[in-house]
Amino acid sequence: MKKTSRLEFLKEAAAISAGACCLGAMNFFESCSTSKKVTIEIKETADMVSFPASSFADRTFITIPTKKFVEPLFIGKQTDGSYIALRMYCPHKGCAVNVAPEKFVCPCHGSEFSMNGSVLKGPSTDPLQSFRVSTGNQSVTVHFNQNG
DSSP states (O other): OOOOOHHHHHHHHHHHHHHHHHHHHHHHHHHHOSOOOOOOOOEEOSSEEEEEGGGGTTOSEEEEOOSSOSSOEEEEEOTTSOEEEEEOBOTTTOOBOEEETTEEEOTTTOOEEOTTSOEEESSOOSOOOEEEEEEETTEEEEESSTTO
């Protein structure tokens, strides 16, 4: 059996302790997270994207990726049971906006938008792009074609 020097032993013990500590910290931060990833069954065509209404569960909004846009879509459930769909894309210079408490914020130039997409603060003068939303058969459908 190989003898381990005291210095080698201390190095190995420190490495193991650091690894265990990091693993515990990762678990702690994951348990504190409020935005865990949820898998949503999405059906998409060139004209629309559809997903189960149950995707909202106890949430007031979800964001979903689409093949049509680089940025995700924000889908908000209104207090009256209707839905709003907004493209998370700032019309000022094309940056993806972030969801903040009670508004959207563009990290590039500071534009702010209300939860219905209207401009709260410039430099953007145009609202976020919105889409018609319909419901049926326990699904929510976002129509890319405003006439659809």
